[in-house]
Amino acid sequence: MQLLVTGGAGFIGSNFVRHALNRWPDCRLTVLDKLTYSGNRANLADCEADGRMRFIKGDICDPVAVAGAIRNCSAVINFAAETHVDRSIRDSSDFVRTDIEGTRVLLEAARVNQVERYIQVSTDEVYGEIAHPARSSEHDVLRPRSPYAASKAGGDLMALAYHTTHGVPALIGRASNNFGPYQFPEKLIPLFITNALQEAPLPLYGDGRQERDWLAVEDHCVALSLLLERGEPGQIYNIGTGVERPNIDVAERILNLVGRPPSLIRHVTDRPGHDRRYALSCDKIRALGWSPRQDFDTALAETVQWYRSNDAWWRACRGDEFAAYYAQQYDQRLQDARA
Numbered sequence: 001m002q003l004l005v006t007g008g009a010g011f012i013g014s015n016f017v018r019h020a021l022n023r024w025p026d027c028r029l030t031v032l033d034k035l036t037y038s039g040n041r042a043n044l045a046d047c048e049a050d051g052r053m054r055f056i057k058g059d060i061c062d063p064v065a066v067a068g069a070i071r072n073c074s075a076v077i078n079f080a081a082e083t084h085v086d087r088s089i090r091d092s093s094d095f096v097r098t099d100i101e102g103t104r105v106l107l108e109a110a111r112v113n114q115v116e117r118y119i120q121v122s123t124d125e126v127y128g129e130i131a132h133p134a135r136s137s138e139h140d141v142l143r144p145r146s147p148y149a150a151s152k153a154g155g156d157l158m159a160l161a162y163h164t165t166h167g168v169p170a171l172i173g174r175a176s177n178n179f180g181p182y183q184f185p186e187k188l189i190p191l192f193i194t195n196a197l198q199e200a201p202l203p204l205y206g207d208g209r210q211e212r213d214w215l216a217v218e219d220h221c222v223a224l225s226l227l228l229e230r231g232e233p234g235q236i237y238n239i240g241t242g243v244e245r246p247n248i249d250v251a252e253r254i255l256n257l258v259g260r261p262p263s264l265i266r267h268v269t270d271r272p273g274h275d276r277r278y279a280l281s282c283d284k285i286r287a288l289g290w291s292p293r294q295d296f297d298t299a300l301a302e303t304v305q306w307y308r309s310n311d312a313w314w315r316a317c318r319g320d321e322f323a324a325y326y327a328q329q330y331d332q333r334l335q336d337a338r339a
């Protein structure tokens with residue numbers, strides 16, 4: 001299989017590249033990545049030594065770059081996106097550009113090159129929040145509530161439209177919140193781990209009772225491989241563990257694993273429009289033979305250990321751009337929390 005992996009230098013994409021090289025001995029991978037603030041070629045350092053992967057720096061919104069990268073590829077998996085909800089609240093323009101227009105450019109290239117599979121990597125956030133005890137299923141109406149989620153929903157709809165109109169063999173995986181190695185430290189779990197390692201406060205939005213289904217990234221990669229092998233074009237597959245946890249519980253577990261006191265938690269002003277709960281029904285992906293293999297506590301402990309062992313990696317991520325973002329996002333909130 002010759003596979004185009006867009007966004008392969010990001011968190012899930014780089015884990016997927018590693019997984020694919022192990023899973024398919026005969027595969028050839030082309031990674032196309034713009035290397036935005038969250039993309040990092042160092043995430044692929046070990047894979048670059050493997051002659052089966054080549055890296056191209058380029059933008060999925062650029063039809064020329066995409067045409068060059070997709071040549072000879074029989075399948076595409078699209079991880080490339082702007083991905084952080086808080087950044088989409090500050091400025092949504094890059095989200096619309098990459099997550100919708102970039103997806104359209106890729107789908108157009110998939111059509112012209114008659115690829116055999118196109119996987120759109122999407123999120124449970126497109127369904128919006130859902131109250132207990134309901135779960136979102138694949139045929140539910142989309143009710144995205146953040147600019148990030150709305151952009152991802154736009155990409156999903158474009159993929160389905162290209163399947164219906166042009167027969168592009170596109171299918172969608174909608175996963176819950178991922179965690180694991182190489183996650184940029186703006187997201188909740190790596191932010192809290194790296195803050196805890198530095199004995200800095202953990203800014204927890206609102207009452208911390210928002211619930212998320214935490215999926216180990218390795219389990220997500222297995223599910224996506226299965227979709228490439230056996231998923232049905234035109235279909236949507238939810239991917240999650242079926243267990244939701246409040247954010248405050250995750251924060252306390254991280255502090256315990258790092259060996260810091262719960263008093264480091266600061267309840268700060270909530271994110272506007274913060275969804276209280278996501279929960280997925282995952283019968284379709286389970287019917288394909290997938291189930292999550294990673295135990296949450298074990299995978300979280302391994303993730304903490306990975307950040308401990310990769311101090312230089314996350315300190316490089318938390319450079320000047322990150323410091324400016326963090327100050328904008330949290331300084332006032334942390335000051336208000338102290339007052």
Ligand SMILES: NC(=O)c1ccc[n+]([C@@H]2O[C@H](COP(=O)([O-])OP(=O)(O)OC[C@H]3O[C@@H](n4cnc5c(N)ncnc54)[C@H](O)[C@@H]3O)[C@@H](O)[C@H]2O)c1
Nearest residue numbers: 007009010011012034035036038039059060080081177178
């Ligand atoms: N992280 C999660 O919990 C989660 C859950 C469900 C779905 N997803 C989806 O999975 C995908 C990957 O998420 P992630 O957490 O790895 O994100 P990430 O931010 O770590 O990585 C995104 C990657 O895309 C690249 N990129 C951004 N814009 C690009 C462009 N215009 N052209 C080419 N490359 C570009 C970046 O350089 C980066 O390498 C996204 O589509 C996201 O919506 C993420």
